[in-house]
Structure formats: C-alpha cells, structure tokens
Amino acid sequence: MSKNSWNHWWPVLAVLGSVTALGLGTSLAKQLFPLIGAQGTSALRVGFAALILVCVWRPWRWSLNRQQALALLVFGMALGGMNLMFYMALRDIPFGLAVAIEFSGPLAVAIYYSRRALDFVWLALAVVGLALILPLGGNASGLNLSPVGIACALGAAVCWASYIVLGRRLGHIPSGQAVSLGLLCAALVVVPFGVAEAGLKLLTPSILLFGLMVAAISSALPYSLEMLALRRLPPATFGIALATEPAIAALMGMLLLSENLTATQWTAIACIMAAAMGSAVTRPGAKSPAVDASAATSG
Helix, strand or coil: CCHHHHHHHHHHHHHHHHHHHHHHHHHHHHHHHHHHHHHHHHHHHHHHHHHHHHHHHCHHHCCCCHHHHHHHHHHHHHHHHHHHHHHHHHCCCCHHHHHHHHCHHHHHHHHHHHCCCCHHHHHHHHHHHHHHHCCHHHCCCCCCCCHHHHHHHHHHHHHHHHHHHHHCCCCCCCHHHHHHHHHHHHHHHHHHHHHHHHHHHHHCHHHHHHHHHHHHHHHHHHHHHHHHHHCCCCHHHHHHHHCCHHHHHHHHHHHHHCCCCCHHHHHHHHHHHHHHHHHHHHCCCCCCCCCCHHHCCCC
C-alpha cells in the first residue's frame, strides 16, 4: 500500500477500530453486571476512563474561564447521563438494539439542524427502524423487550443529543481537554449511582482490574482514535464509518453474549444505520475537512 493510500485509509480504519473496541469493551463490561450491577459497571468504566484520559491529555495545561468551566460541567453531566442510561438499558435489552435506539439521538440533532426536504427520508427510515424495535401497537419485535430497558435506551439517546448540542458550545476548548474534563465531570454524575448500587464491592481488586480494562477498551481507546480521525476525515466519511456501530454491537452481542436477534430486529438496525449514513452523506458541509470532536462518541 502506498503512503498516499495509507494516509487516506488509516483515519477510516481508526473509526472502525474505535467502534469495534467500544463493542468489545461493552460486551466485556456486561460480564460485571451480576457482580456490581449496571450502575456499578458504568461507574468503573467512566471513572477509570476519566483518569486515563486526564493522564494522557493533561488538561491542566490550558486555562479555563468561568463560562468555559460551566459549559464543560453541563457537557460532562450529559455525557455521564448517557453512559449511565446506556448501561442500564444493556441490563434489560440486547446490545445491538440498545445502540440502535440510542442512535436516534444524534440522528435527530442532525435532521433538526438541517431541515431540508431530503432529511424527511432519513427521518422516515429512522422511524421505521424504531417502530420495528419498540412495542408500538404490540409489534412482534418489541413485545418481548423490557419497557424499562427501552426507556433507558431512549434516555441515553436524549443525553447523546444533548451532549452533541452542548459540545458545540465549548468554543475554542482543545478537544483533548474537553473530552478528559468532560469525562471527569461525567464521573461525578455516575460514580455516586455506582457506589449506591455496589458499595464496597467496587473496591474488590479483581473487579477494579477488570473495570480498568473495560475503561481502556471501551472509552479511552475509542475516544482517542475518534479524535485522531476527526481531524482528517470529512463529516460524511466519519458519519458512515460511525454508523456501523449498531451492526457491530449486534454482532458482538451475538458472538460474546449469546444475544440472537430476529430478522425483524436486524431489519430495524439496518433502517437506522441507513438513516444515519444517509444523513451523514447529504449533510451540508459533508465534504469539508473537519468535524467537531464533540459529536464523536456514544454510550
């Protein structure tokens, strides 16, 4: 492979690597649920990820004014809520479906800010996908899914949408500082729930070690890979690569968690992925050289 070809493809591979790492780490994290619950697992993931990224990015190198600090705090609260609600959804519904439902959040933001006629096509696809998953009118796919799990996944979608909108207001804060301090603020939201759920079990050495591994694989590595890729990929290419996440999550759930989906549920995932990819390709400025890192990450 020539140097030019490598320079073209490695950012795409970085995003796909990020999505795969997220799926692998989240699948491993679910192994902790019987021991410390979804809230405890989320606390370990977010807490360790924050510590890792603070050490990597050293956010204290840049100063913050009061307005920026407040914006980062609110941004981090949305990030914490997204992670907590997503893990609580995983407790009750399959991984792939939780990701597919969560994707409705950033997709709604993209369509809202665009407001073009073509976006109604992507909106319709997303609605079809969600209708195939959610228990609307007692459909066969959603009938056996936990209402609590679905509600948590929708809550994660709302938090992800808020995270994107709030991230756009961070101004000129460097992306490494924004993500590391944002995760630190997220930990302030998530860790108390984890302590309330699991208590002193969180301090068990084997659980701490496993939690550190999960945080590195499912948070620190994906966030860092995405930030590297964002500066070199147009939004359309980044969006298409990121939109593979529901399918990869479903495959990880099938291979590692024995979560087998029905044909209807796979169709729902395909509809939501198509909506996300279509929105990314047709978005105004989709061929520009960069995109804000705040829109890069999921639960």
